[in-house]
Amino acid sequence: MPPQKRPYIPKTKGCYQCSRRRVNCDRAEPQCQKCLSRGLECSGLGVRHRFENGVASRGNWAGKADMQAIYEDEKDGVLIRRARKRDLARQGNTTKRVAKATNRQSNESETTRNDEETQITAPAVADIVLEEYAIDPIPEPLDLEESFEEVISTNALELYSASSSAQMVGELCSSSGYDIPWPIPSNIPSWKTQLFQLFSQHISYEMVAVDGLHNGWRHLILPFAQHDELVMNAVLTVSAFHFRLNVLGSDRYQFGSSPQCIPDPNELYKNVISGLKQQHQLDACNIEKKHSVLMTILVLIVGTMVTGRSDFPFLFRMLESALQAVGGDDVLGSSDAAAFILSQVNKLRVYSAPLLNEETALQVISSPMSAAQLLNSLSHKLSFNPESAVVLSFVNDLVQQALDIYLHQFFFVGSTPTETDVADSIARVQHFKETLEAYPAGAPGEQVLIWASFVAASGSQTEEHMEFFENVFLRHYARNGFGNIRRALEYLRKVWAREPGMRWTSLLADAKFLVM
The missing domain is CATH 4.10.240 (CD2-Gal4)
Structure with a gap:
């Protein structure tokens, strides 16, 4: 049964x-x-909620004191969580990451593109960055009343007064080669003409080692802006920022238009970003439109140098996204405009790496191809000019020394530097100092040595070296009035005051502003 x-x-x-x-x-x-x-x-x-005293001890809810707090960030949707995941992924043991990066064979074709930040997921260039990273593209308005005296000593200001800098710039800009390289249409308002002239005289000069007819910032960007509204608005934006910082309320430069005629540069910036958001399906656009978008972003990146603000990472990601959207570096053509764009992109990829991510910087700077591309961009259109040979020789030597100083720091990863190692580091900075001192102050080419000086200054360990580089950056600021020079000096003092045993290369990765 x-x-x-x-x-x-x-x-x-x-x-x-x-x-x-x-x-x-x-x-x-x-x-x-x-x-x-x-x-x-x-x-x-x-x-039963598995909390300890009302707080989760691990997992996504760690630190939440109540159930409602779990969803406090939901108003920003998946973008906030995605950005948080990415930020957490970047943290961790820097020593282990750098050691692994040292043992990897550098692959130049993937150096700056294998990061998630440059993936194309939407047709509009600005939307890619805005939606994926939840970044407000409009930075905080400039504090136009803030003075440089808060950063440097009064004695140093007396050495590099605004009047002497105005005389220096006036001498540099006395040549007719600094004028706008195309006739001004009669229907353009006078304030726009003045801003274009300011860009031609005072901004484009800072971007090349030796100025002249080969300067693409003047002889390519400005003519292109004549018939392209997007590039024109970008140029006006950058010049308006420079005007507000250096011209308004001072006699540093002579400016014809009334200050009241110059629009708010923050509003101009907002309009340019809105224009970029309207650029869809770049891979299907003609080559001129592709050049327009890339030139616009490059000009805005120059604007971050003028203002010294921290929107550079946002614009650099947008630049890389735009390059991928148009089909990569190889689809820009063989024109002078394409060569100019690629030379600037290659330069930015090297200069930005130490200021954004230490591991990426190690890969980029240790790559011979990256170093060669950087030096080629600095000598763009100058290789056949024998008069520039001396300038380029100095520039290349100092830039290469800065690259070596940066890489030298990674020899001590995981170990304490010996007295011999410290002496070697000091000797490298001393050699850079002596080479720079042999270069006449105010000579053509010193304007492109700012990044190299910043890297070498970060490795300074003696009072003599720190004082020397302070004076170097004061001289640069007196010449161009760029906000990034002021921020660089502020940041250098933070680097010099770091705790013992902390690598200055890790501090540079938190700078997030462009020193160039």
Whole structure:
């Protein structure tokens, strides 16, 4: 006779503590008697949340004191969570990451593109960055009343006064080669003409080693802007920022238009970003439109040098996204405009790496191809000019020294530098200092040595070297009035005051502003 099945009786669940002890709970509330009789804290019969004192100890809910707090960031949707995941992924043991990066063979074709930040997921260039990273593209308005005296000493200001800088710039810009290289249409307002002239005279000069007809910032960008509204608005934006910082309220430069005629540069910036957001399906656009978008972003990046603000990472990601959207570096053509764009991109990839990510910087700077591309971009259109040979020789030597100084720091990863190592580091900075001192102050080419000086200054360990580089950056600021020079000096003082044992290369990766 087959055994009869027992009738199903649902299991009566008790408290968590009784179930762990494998005893039948009496299901008393709010706490069962079996737990109380043994002096145990009973969790009761309700839903048990695995929190400790109301706070999760690990997982995505760690640090949340209540259930509502779990969803406090949901208003920003998946973008905030995605950005948070990416930020957490970048953290960790820097020493282990750098050691692994040192052992990897550098692959130039993937150096700056294998990061998630440059992936194309939407047709509009600006939308790619705005939506994926949840970044507000409009930086905080400039504090136009802030003075440089808060950063440097009064004695140093007396050495590099605004009047002497105005005289220096006036001498540099006395040549007719600094004028706008195309006739001004009569229907363009005078304030736009003045801003174009300011860009031609004072901004484009800072971007090349030796100025002249080969300067693409003047002889390619400005003519292109004549028939392209997007590039024109970018040029006006950068010049308006420079005007507000250096012309308004001072006699540093002569400016014909009334200050009231110059629009708010923050509004101009906002309009340019809005124009970029309207650029869809770049891979299907004609070559001129592709050049327009890339030139616009490059000009805005120059604007971050003028203002010294921290929107450079946002614009650099946008630049890389735009390059991928148009089909890569190889689809820009063989024109002068394409060569100019690629030379600037190659330069930015090297200069930006130490200021954004230490591991990426190690890969980029240790790559011979990256170093060669950087030096080629600095000598763009100058290789056949014998008069520029001396300038380029100095520039290349100092830039290469800066690259070596940066790489030298990674020899000490995981170990404490010996006295010999410290002496070697000081000697490298001393050699850079002596080479730079041999270069006449105010000579053509010093304007492209700012990045190299910043890297060498970051490795300074003696008071003599720190004072020397302070004066170098004061001289640069007196010449161009760029906000990134002021921020660079502020940041150098932070680097010099770092705790013992901390690598200055790790501090540079948190700068997030462009020093160039």
